[in-house]
Amino acid sequence: MREKLLEVKNLKKHFTVGKGEVLKAVNDVSFEIYRGETLGLVGESGCGKSTTGRTIIRLYQATEGEVLYEGENVHKISGRNIKKFNRKIQMIFQDPYASLNPRMTVEDIIAEGMDIHGLYRGKERQKRVHELLETVGLSKEHAVRFPHEFSGGQRQRIGIARALAVDPDFIIADEPISALDVSIQAQVVNLMQKLQKEHGLTYLFIAHDLSMVKHISDRIGVMYLGGMMELAESEELYEHPLHPYTQALLSSIPVPDPEVEETRERVILQGDIPSPVNPPSGCVFRTRCPEAMDICSQVKPGWQEARPGHFVACHLYDGIENGGKA
Template identity: 70%
Template sequence: MVEKDKKEILLSVKNLKKYFLVEKNQYLKAVDDISFDIYKGETLGLVGESGCGKSTCGRTILRIYNPTAGTIEFEGKSVHSLKGKNLKEFNRRAQMIFQDPYASLNPRMLVSNIVAEGIDIHNLSHGDERKKRIDDLLELVGLNREHANRFPHEFSGGQRQRIGIARALAVDPDFIVCDEPISALDVSVQAQVVNLLQELQTKYGLTFLFIAHDLSMVKYISDRVAVMYLGSMSEIAKSDELYKKPLHPYTEALLSSIPLPDPIIEKTRQRIVLEGDVPSPINPPNGCKFVDRCNKAMDICRENRPKMVEIEPEHFVACHLYDK
């Protein structure tokens, strides 16, 4: 956890846009003008419905995609203007754990070569030192050093995800984008992987962008949570604050869908059911993107896009209900 008086911004995203050309003069607006900061040593959870742009945001931050507009700064330096040695250093310090633990691993490579790929690219160790580094990484993520001489198909989904984590840790990163790292795993294995990530964060001072749609797990692992809807940011707040007092109607609906372990409370609580379909990201509404599904919509919501404003300390929301 990050203490309030020790916060230092590691990554700053400002007015980020990522559009994909679909047809002539038609663009899919996957990420549409979002801004947020990530502090050193914290976990920022990024949640929202499938297709809202979470993964595209994470991939754009790591230069897998080039942004259409906006800036991404890592320790005050623009990520997408880095070149040469500076770019290579950023690629070492910022890593990604991918959603599919099988598709992200080369099936023709031994685990030892998969884990050591970054070590070799960045020339971090050789010979016996390289082998020891691989063995130590495998044991660090709960595998055996004998697993180094096997292929990915010989492992379970949870084990493959651990290999992906070992690969990300191999180059001593400072920042890791976790792109739905547990969505393809069994529930029992999900808890193991999340606990492993927390242990590694405490041990190495890592910073995470944790992308997921499992709201219960996001609350458990995150210091702060950011909510996305159709490429735009709806709300950002501390984890406990967001779950206790959601401000945006979309956030309220999302949180009302979380199953509760107490059947009596589950039966009596009021569930918010969203009506209508998610608008097309190719042709979203001119005003608030949530306007067609919101039961609190006003005329201004159809005319103007709401801006992100701070309603309470460190609690930001983009909704005309809170216009001053």
């Protein structure tokens, strides 16, 4: 039986904006992540996937719900236990230009976590930094340089080295390849997979590049306007997408065969994403859904297991056991 490392239960993160209006960035999201796996989290920009990651790691305080790490609610951790928690979970940020302090050398950037937790000192500290640089494909000579002396891909490697410095169990990768050239993206993803095998890491991989997410993820969750629409194993989701939103996302992935690309059916969504300040009633996707029914505007769809291990929030699959669509 697989061990649950992280469990997110009915998580909500709301922000007050404007004149007392509430922006529902994450609105009642639930999922689990098992030790040693990679869970991909995808969706359009503004769907709440990055906010979910930041709330898990306590960069944001949850409005409602729970985040359980090894059975402990992370938003109720206090005192000395916070340091212990921070060692276990690290984050790779989206922008390798903004996430590195321009006034610090690479050695000090990578070793900052080690200094806070008192892990290495003196020559041992320097030796550990050199080991981490070589682990991520850089050299020890890079330790004395500053971030502006590196390319985007190299900076992201420095960010990965910084995350590894305190020997974490779980890493949240918040769109770690979106700011990189395509040729560099594959290198960073392959590096992350290699490190996962060598260090037994667990990943939450947040991205909007569906083809890359399929390559790295064991399971994939699809978010839209703050809610989770679908969750399944990677191959299952790509072979049997159930939610109309997932089907639209997958149909947008180019096929590297001109004849197939020209003849295949595309799902084109109409309209813009509604405002998270004033989301639609019932199903938040109904205003753009080609399969929308009357019930979609009245009742929020429940989270249900439509196929073994394949979960979806859609009224098309209500009453599956009684002959509903599957």
